[in-house]
Each structure stands twice: as structure tokens, then as C-alpha cells.
Amino acid sequence: MGVSKIALSCALATALTAGAAWAETEIQWWHAMGGANGERIDKMAADFNASQSEYKIVPTYKGNYTETMTAAVAAFRAGEQPHLVQVFEVGTATMMAAKGAIYPIEQMMSDAGEAFDKSDYLPAVISYYQTPEGELLSMPFNSSTPVLWYNADAFKSAGVDVPETWDDVKSAAQALVDNGMECGLSFGWQSWVMVENFSAWHNIEMGTKENGFAGFDTEFTFNNEQVAARLEDIASMSEGNLFKYGGRRGDSLPLFTNGECGMWMNSSAYYGSMVEQAEFEFGQTMLPLDTSVADAPQNSIIGGATLWALAGHEAEEYKGLAQFMTYLSSPEVQAWWHQETGYVPITTAAYELSKEQGFYDENPGTDTAIKQLSLNAPTPNSRGIRFGNFVQVRDVINEELEALWAGDKTASEALDAAVERGNALLRKFERSAK
Numbered sequence: 001m002g003v004s005k006i007a008l009s010c011a012l013a014t015a016l017t018a019g020a021a022w023a024e025t026e027i028q029w030w031h032a033m034g035g036a037n038g039e040r041i042d043k044m045a046a047d048f049n050a051s052q053s054e055y056k057i058v059p060t061y062k063g064n065y066t067e068t069m070t071a072a073v074a075a076f077r078a079g080e081q082p083h084l085v086q087v088f089e090v091g092t093a094t095m096m097a098a099k100g101a102i103y104p105i106e107q108m109m110s111d112a113g114e115a116f117d118k119s120d121y122l123p124a125v126i127s128y129y130q131t132p133e134g135e136l137l138s139m140p141f142n143s144s145t146p147v148l149w150y151n152a153d154a155f156k157s158a159g160v161d162v163p164e165t166w167d168d169v170k171s172a173a174q175a176l177v178d179n180g181m182e183c184g185l186s187f188g189w190q191s192w193v194m195v196e197n198f199s200a201w202h203n204i205e206m207g208t209k210e211n212g213f214a215g216f217d218t219e220f221t222f223n224n225e226q227v228a229a230r231l232e233d234i235a236s237m238s239e240g241n242l243f244k245y246g247g248r249r250g251d252s253l254p255l256f257t258n259g260e261c262g263m264w265m266n267s268s269a270y271y272g273s274m275v276e277q278a279e280f281e282f283g284q285t286m287l288p289l290d291t292s293v294a295d296a297p298q299n300s301i302i303g304g305a306t307l308w309a310l311a312g313h314e315a316e317e318y319k320g321l322a323q324f325m326t327y328l329s330s331p332e333v334q335a336w337w338h339q340e341t342g343y344v345p346i347t348t349a350a351y352e353l354s355k356e357q358g359f360y361d362e363n364p365g366t367d368t369a370i371k372q373l374s375l376n377a378p379t380p381n382s383r384g385i386r387f388g389n390f391v392q393v394r395d396v397i398n399e400e401l402e403a404l405w406a407g408d409k410t411a412s413e414a415l416d417a418a419v420e421r422g423n424a425l426l427r428k429f430e431r432s433a434k
Helices: 003-023 035-051 065-077 089-097 105-111 123-129 152-158 166-178 190-201 225-236 253-257 268-277 315-328 331-341 348-356 368-373 390-405 411-433
Strands: 025-031 055-061 084-088 139-144 146-151 183-187 261-267 282-285 303-309
Touching: 025 035, 025 065, 025 315, 035 055, 035 315, 035 331, 055 315, 065 084, 065 089, 084 089, 089 123, 089 303, 089 390, 089 411, 105 303, 105 315, 123 139, 139 268, 139 315, 146 152, 146 166, 146 190, 146 268, 146 368, 152 166, 152 261, 166 183, 166 225, 166 261, 183 190, 183 253, 190 225, 190 261, 190 390, 225 390, 225 411, 253 261, 253 268, 261 268, 268 282, 268 331, 303 315, 315 331, 331 348, 390 411
Parallel strands: 025 055, 025 084, 183 261
Antiparallel strands: 084 303, 139 303, 146 261, 146 282
């Protein structure tokens, strides 16, 4: 072959390669996962990209949940929205009210001709994100629920059994402190754990209109005697360090992993952090039951986030996005994500695969979150919450509970104030949504 023919062949190959790259359709995914979980998202996108040549998922970290949702809304208004955005569960009502901005995931999958069966997903997960008519609005992705983490070594040393009730928690905290620990119990995400999930676990209404699912004209009712009594008792546990408040989100994690507190209530998704940070044997168990409120637990509710498709893109791009949704929901990917992070597997198949792989046998307690969520069929009180402006309402609840922990208010005073301030935010949202 002559030099000119070689050059021509090379040029043709280069042109074909460039053409193939040019034909690859990019799909933008904005997310709120930093650190190790951000790296796991990058891996999932890269693995999907390597599995086919038509589409390229481009994941971008946009800050925490609130920052990511705010950025997506602003981008949509500017006509520069991504195809997919990760939004935490309390942003659901806000996304639903963003008229014309969202492309319901069930509709998108259908329009793209992608097979999709809702019965594959855990009922406690998808029920949170469905319309009253049953349409799934967003794709479940990283779902978690709070559990009770405990220091198994400290429990053994103090001769303490794993708690099942709040009375057990209190006596365990006393035994741990008496045995030399600096504190018995702490928790994080206190609105989610101690108001939202305490209410669901005991089948108590948190707000009218089925906790907001049946209409925006809802009002809060979590300032009831049951919630107030539980929070007042926890505040009393501050004496003698049976309870120590450590911050609003995951700030109190070091209190547990450093061996200061023997129990910690927060998301099952801290499993990866526990494995990396705790230098002791730890375990997780179900949320404690308040036997003065209920004879048996109902079910816990999820936290975490889902993936929302945003409107305004080409049909071919949504076809690629639909294929990526199928990939993300596959048993292999979901089982891997669940085992790496502590988020629950969103499908029954991923749960069964994790069992087949022996994950729960090798890591006892790691199926606690799934058992809690699936304990009973959700009721209107335990399906979840769908309140407008709830991101801001959680800040209000945090402020009022911090006044309780500081001794500036009683539990009833704090909850009454939170409900009054929260209802004002609900009315503001209701006006904006009309």
C-alpha cells in the first residue's frame, strides 16, 4: 500500500471514529452525592456508558440536596436544565408544583418504549412518589430509613441487651454510662427520625389530608401528646448524659463512631461510614417502640432521594435516559449499591439477589431497613409525608427542638411553635401552587 493510500485510510478511520463519538448522545445527571457515594455514582455512569455506544451519562455533583434542587429549578427557568436531577424525599411536593418542569418517570418510560413494571419495586418505596391515581413521578434511587445503631462491644461490656422499646433504650443508656461511656444515646436528622418516623412507626397522623398526600390544604398535627411525651422524656435524659444532642444532620456520627455514645439513631445509609470509621463491633436494630403509644410498630418511612426527569429535551435523549433508568434499577446494580452504602435495594429482585449472595448472613442486621419498611402495608399515617415548603419546615422543627434540648422550652411549647410556624409555610406554599 502506498503512502497516500495509508494516509487516506488513517484519515478515514479518524473520521469514522470522530463520527461515532459525535453520534453519542449526552445525558446530564445532576446529583447531591459527594465523597465516596459520588465516586460510586461516577462508576455506575461509567459502567453504563461502557455497556453501549449510543448514549453517554454525564454525572455532575451540584452540592447538598437543597442546593441541587434549587440549582435544577433555576436551570429550568433559564432553559438550561439537566435531563435528570436527584431530589430528596421532602422536595417531592415542590417538584410536583413546578408546573411543566417535570416529566413523570412512568410516562417517560412508556413514551420511550422501555419496559417498566411498578410491581418490581418495594411498595414502601414507590408509594411515597406516586400520585393519588398511582402514577410514579420519579425513579427511586437512594432510599433509606432510620435505624438504631448500637456499639455491640459496649453493650457486651455493660451486660446490655439490644433494645426493643424506649424503656429498654433508657435503661441501656443508664447502664452504658454507669459502665464508663460518656453518653448513652444520640441521633441525627431529628425531624425525620423523631417526628416523622416516630409518628409513622406508631401509626400517628403527622398532618391532615393523609399527611399532605390528599391535598395542599393540609395542616400539621404533630404537636400531639404522644410525640410531646416522647420528646420530653428524651430531654430529661440529658441529665447524666443519657442523651446528648449532636447536630441537625449527620453531625453527631462521630459521637458514635468515636465510642462516646453507645447508641445512635439515624439513617441505614451510614453503613459505609460505620465500616470505615468504627473501631468496634457495631450492630443495627429496629426503631424502639413506645409501648405507651402502640402495642406493635406499623412501618418506618423512607428518606434519601429519587431521580426526576425534567421536561424540555429531545425524544431521543429520553430514550437513552429510560435505558439508563432500567440499568440503574437492575438487580445487579441495585444489590451492589445497597451493599456498598446501606441504602435499601429498591426492588424485590435486588433484595433477593443480596440474600443469595450471602450478604445478610455475612453482615447481620443489614436487612433491618428493609424489614422496617416492609413490616406492614403502609397506612395513610405511615405512607410518608408530602408537605409543601417542608425543607424550610424541617429547619423550623430543628430550631424548636434545639430550644427544647437547651432547656428553653418544654416539648409541648416547642411543638406548638413548630406547628404554628410550619402551618404558615404551608399556606405560603399553597398560595404559590395555585
